[in-house]
Amino acid sequence: ETPFVMKRVDKGFDDDHHLEYEGFLIDVLLEIVKLLDFTFIISPVPDGKFGSLKGKQWTGMIRQLVHKEADIALAPFQMTTDRAEVVDFTKPFMTKGTTVVVRRPEPKIWMFQFLSPFSNTVWCAIFVAFISASLTLFTVSRVNSDRHARSTQNLRESFWYMWGTLLRGSLCG
The missing domain is CATH 3.40.190.10 (Periplasmic binding protein-like II)
Structure with missing residues (x-):
């Protein structure tokens, strides 16, 4: 050949x-x-x-x-x-690649495409964890408020704190 x-x-x-x-x-x-x-x-x-x-x-x-x-x-x-x-073979000195070619799919543009990296189950778990952590932070802050009156957080601040933590944002001015 x-x-x-x-x-x-x-x-x-x-x-x-x-x-x-x-x-x-x-x-x-x-x-x-x-x-x-x-x-x-x-x-x-x-x-x-x-x-x-x-x-x-x-x-x-x-x-x-x-x-x-x-x-x-x-x-x-x-x-x-x-x-x-x-039979015994020598080491290959040449390889031929086999490739399957398919048509590229049409790009599907969707308003909530940014959510696609995770499944719905994972997003629900993140949401539940976010709400739970925010409520836990708020509750702990209320329970300990009698010791430090100025450290009391309201529910909105607890949510913002958890949001910043989730997105790895800075919480300091």
Whole structure:
């Protein structure tokens, strides 16, 4: 498969290895040969297939590997679980991303869109907590008012104090 393994156009052989093939994977093979010092013969698979499982038999290059008719297969294989059970793969040198494309939805403009980060249940819980905390603050202020007459807060001030706390605002002038 172009550009990985291709039959030489000039039908000739290269000078060093007398190869009838060229391409990226052939270059990788030649580098491995330099490192590990072995000889090889390239023979195309008879059915011209990468290999798939038909019933309980493999086809293509995978079949040749499984039946020990070949030691290595050079092709841009896609790793599948079936193939991985019978052969070993090198680390991937190229990945293809699969993408699903859908139409962008029309933007829905809504007056209360600022409320959308939380569900209605969460907003109700925040509201109940706000009211409860404000009433608790007001009640505690009233109970303790006999000690400090000037520290007495009315209900409105308790709500404003809790509102500022909720919004992390400064309560000082």
